[in-house]
Amino acid sequence: MMERKRLILIGVCGLMVASALISAIRRQPGSRPEESAEYVAPVPVPESRFSPRQRPVAEYNAARSFSEAIADAVEKVMCSVVVIRTEKQQQVIQPFMPGWGRIVTEDLAGEGSGSIIDERGYVLTSWHVIDGAKWIEIVMNDGSKMPAQEVGHDQATDLAVLKFEPKQPLCPPMEFGDSDKVRVGEVAIAIGSPFSLQSSVTVGHISQKGRRVQILPYEDFIQTDAAINEGNSGGPLIDVDGRLIGVNAAVKTEAEKKGVGIAFAVPSNLAMRVAKSIIETGKHEWPWVGCFFQTTGAKYKDLFEGAGVVISDVFRDTPAARAGLQTATAVFAVDGISVKDEYDVKRIIFNKTVGEKVRFLLLLGGERREVELELEEFPGITLY
Template identity: 45%
Template sequence: MPLSARLLHIVSLSGVLLGAGVGVPAWAETPALPAPAAPATPAPAVVAPRPVPESFADLAARLLPAVVNVSTTQTVHGNGDDEDDEDDQQPQMPDFPHGSPFEKFFHDFMNRQTDPNAPPRRMQALGSGFIIDPAGYIVTNNHVIRHADKVTVTLQDNTVLTARPIGHDDRTDLALLKVDSKKPLPFVSFGDSDRHRVGDWVLAIGNPFGLSGTVTAGIISSRGRNIEQGPYDDFIQTDAPINKGNSGGPLFDMDGAVIGVNTAIYSPSGGSVGIGFSIPSNEARSVVEQLRKNGKVSRGWLGVRIQNVTQDIADGLGLSPARGALVAGVEKGGPADKGGLHTGDVVQTLNGKPIEGKALPRLSAQLPVGSVAHLGLWRHGKTLDQPVTVGALPEEAEEAAAKPAPEHKQPAAVSFEDFGFSVGPLDAQARQKYGLPAGQKGVLVRSVRDDGIAAERGLKEGDVITEVQQAEVTNPSALKQRMEAARKEKKRSILLLVHDTDGMRWVPLPLTGEDKP
């Protein structure tokens, strides 16, 4: 199991129903202060802190009825049909002494579990959810109900209702359920997650380990966390204790509004260590609205691959300060391609608002399909306003069929000893060895020394360098010439556009020393 899978556990959190009409408790009201005398010089604005509550009891009593327990039943076959399930859901062999009776017992037991001819067995799982409408719409995590044959929800008064899925979204791990009730159900409402700051009080309600109606309190520990769970990570981090069984449950502010959907925890052991992650309500709201209306989510798409602008990259581009999203690739025929974006452009604003690095995919996904986005670009020292018509994110990226390119005799290999790597021509033999398409152009990285700068910057054998300083290179000699030219211009670093197994990315190399052919 990879390190990230061991440390970052997706947890089932009890759900909370989102509803309207949540009042502000008496203890939450900010007392009126006498107006201070006008200062002689303007003073910076000060946000009055909310007083520390003496108790969360009144708030919890109002919110608990909107929190539900989500129970799922799934049929598991012994023939490997569920091979896409998470590794930590599979039975693990305990560490018993070799040859002991316990080792034989568990060995026989696990063989029965994985026997292809074994009869199907039923598995149950618990999570959380919250009602957002008195008609019975319930929000939870997609991983709570994924692969479920049957979903039931249990209300605070122990009423059990059968739920049917309305829609789900894999990219944000959100799902919408619907239950039918003879009477209106208690519910809660989404709040504005953007207005809350690090240090604000929050309340989590859910069903950790199946213990329904559990209330925990804490603060917002951080904002904008990327935990590498998907392309749109922007999690709220909280120290309010949440555990397995809390997945899909709500994170409340002190007004009783849902500002997050509890989704994951960071834990070496699987239990709470005070680091939990919630999907911000401003992201969850739009996803849930689309699921309710269409049963699926349609996202805006620009068709660019981007990376953060580091200081080294900025030095190579001559950009100051280092900010924005560097375009590492443009999808052929996509919105950005049609809108005139080029590899090497730096997107610094989206519709007038500054952006940083990998926030661009998430922000562009929130744009309506067909709308026109205005991108503030930095290109070769100039700023541009580039309008781009937003497209719909394809369900699956289509692989472009590359046409075979005629092979030409390439110059000999070149070694860049001071950087710790060597390059050679991209010939038919190299394409076959590294699984490169026939239409791939560039210069092949033949070797990388472990203690060199190139290795430090992530360059690997089999990578293909396609551009230097935003100019195409097709052979080792051209690469050498570009690097020598950059040195003569006394640049601090040089940018290589590299194609690897993960796609395209810019690699900055500091220009120190002399390269040796």
């Protein structure tokens, strides 16, 4: 037994001596791996600096300021933009055997957009959105729904006004901008519900003003390249300050290229006049002075001292007739604004209301004279 313990002790001592010898050999020069010619030092791993926090940004960035201005304008008006849902009926022929059919009534669902323009619940939209509707519903930005009724419409400008009873105090109504002061090239923002995608926002520019594309009886469109599609009709076109500068009305595009085209909006100044007239009287009272105007054309300007417009017809018992105006009278300016064609004259007159006065600079008796006329309601159904 004693002999066995002695052998174990000798073994342990031997292991300790061997370990010491190995350590001494490793400490000799050239014996460690990092001191050999083949040794390659490991690449140090830097300490991680990942942080979920954003870096500090520059105090001023033009692109960011532009982006924030767009977002601020949209946020300002979004609660005043509504979806307009309708249900219409149409009669169609349903065939039931070759050469024979029967007339049946189908229900059609429609959708458009609109803007709240008065805290009492008045909504401005396009007439074609609600034309023929037997049921109209307003959908607010928060998803609440309320029935609405038509107050009136104007076919010449394709504008209509609806009325609903707010269930709670409304956010501030849409603020009207001055569409006459809008410049070509300015940023334009369209808001609506294209293809039932509520509260969609697109951004573009004012491409041109005073466009006439033979869609409506009277046109003075603002043209924009902001994308407008089915469901945008009646929605607002706003500026970067969140002011209404137009009512989206129509788009010209190829059927196979949805979303690519040229869009048109009714100017806010005209829309405001029409809406105000509809709210107060149930219809729009088109103003006139009792005469029609005609563009002279370049080859006839010399006959009228360079005037681009002449009076073409004067009607009895009207402001123009009572003032002694006659056909072929040259028109140089209206309300101090030079006019180059008949559309310039119409634009100025139609942006006014019945009862207001308008000043004409005319060629009378061989000299230029200013005549002031009071606008009356046009007696016909539509003017043009």
